[in-house]
Amino acid sequence: MKLKKSLVIVLFLLISVPIFAADPAPLVMLKSTSSQMLQELDKHIGQLKNNRKLVNNLVNTIVVPHFDLLSMSRAVIGRTYWQQASSNTQQEFIKEFTAYVIRTYSSALQSYDGETMKFYPIRGEVGNKTRISSDLMLKNGPPIQLQYGLVKQGSQWLIYDFSVDGVSIIKNYQSQFAGILRQKGLDGLVRQLQQRNGAR
Numbered sequence: 001m002k003l004k005k006s007l008v009i010v011l012f013l014l015i016s017v018p019i020f021a022a023d024p025a026p027l028v029m030l031k032s033t034s035s036q037m038l039q040e041l042d043k044h045i046g047q048l049k050n051n052r053k054l055v056n057n058l059v060n061t062i063v064v065p066h067f068d069l070l071s072m073s074r075a076v077i078g079r080t081y082w083q084q085a086s087s088n089t090q091q092e093f094i095k096e097f098t099a100y101v102i103r104t105y106s107s108a109l110q111s112y113d114g115e116t117m118k119f120y121p122i123r124g125e126v127g128n129k130t131r132i133s134s135d136l137m138l139k140n141g142p143p144i145q146l147q148y149g150l151v152k153q154g155s156q157w158l159i160y161d162f163s164v165d166g167v168s169i170i171k172n173y174q175s176q177f178a179g180i181l182r183q184k185g186l187d188g189l190v191r192q193l194q195q196r197n198g199a200r
Contacts, residue, residue, distance in 0.1 A: 024122050024126045024130070025126070025152075025157055026122070026126065026130055026132060026150045026152075026157040027119065027122060027132055029066065029150075029157045030119075030132060030148065030150075031119070033062060033063060033066055034117070036062055037058065037062050037063060040058050040062065041058070041109070041112050042114075044058075045112065045114075048109065048110045048111075048112055049110050049111070052106055052107075052110065055106040055109045055110055056102055056103070056106045058109075059102050059105050059106050059109065060102055063105070064098065064102065066157075066158055066159055067098075067101075067158060067159055067160075068151055068153065068158035068159065068160040069094055069097075069098055070094065071151070071158075071160045072097075072160055072161070072170065073090075073093055073094045073097050075160070075161070075170045075174075076097065076170055076173045076174055076177060077093065077174075077177065077181060077186060077189070078174070078181075081181055081185070081186050082186075084185075084186070085186045085187075089186055089187055089190060090186075092190045093186060093189065093190050093193075096190055096193035096194055096197060097173075097193065099193070099197045100193050100196060100197055103196075103197060113139070114139070115136060115137065115138060115139070116137045117134050117135065117136055117137065117146075118134060118135045118137055118143070119132070119133075119134045120132075120133045120134060120135075127152075128151060128152045129149070129150065129151050129152070130149075130150055131147055131148065131149055131150070132147065132148045132150065133145070133146070133147045133148075134146045134147075134148075144164060144165055145164075145165050145166070146162065146163070146164060147162060147163045148161075148162045149161040149162065177189055180192055
């Protein structure tokens with residue numbers, strides 16, 4: 001699937017140009033994080049296809065700290081289900097949803113083959129929220145358009161959503177989980193994610 005295949009590049013292969021001091025802070029964060037990931041991918045490229053644990057660890061340690069996991073989790077299930085859930089259920093969902101996202105990205109990362117990115121300047125003033133656009137440059141085929149939504153929390157810039165060719169990852173997960181939420185509620189969705197995450 002085009003969206004799933006592109007997840008690896010969306011957050012992890014963002015660097016194709018140098019990091020300049022004049023770049024706005026959210027762009028610096030994306031480039032720095034992806035540069036670190038790219039170096040690790042190149043270092044271990046011969047092991048990626050057969051070592052899911054290695055890839056999982058790279059994603060978890062390098063990329064996950066730059067996600068706004070709370071906002072993403074609330075957005076994916078919607079305000080009603082979130083407010084109706086207990087604090088324990090909310091925390092369990094964040095935990096299992098994060099693990100599910102890591103598994104999805106790690107699966108895509110295992111097919112990494114040296115793709116690169118082209119970034120575009122941020123348009124307008126950078127407030128507490130901004131969007132950054134880029135193109136995924138494929139070895140064969142036209143580029144894939146990628147856009148990142150970032151929010152400033154304290155001194156940190158975090159990713160709360162991104163899109164692939166105009167398709168939001170939040171909306172993609174909303175679509176995946178909608179039926180389960182209607183039938184089984186958030187507790188049921190947590191149990192199903194636990195089952196999926198346990199299927200190594």
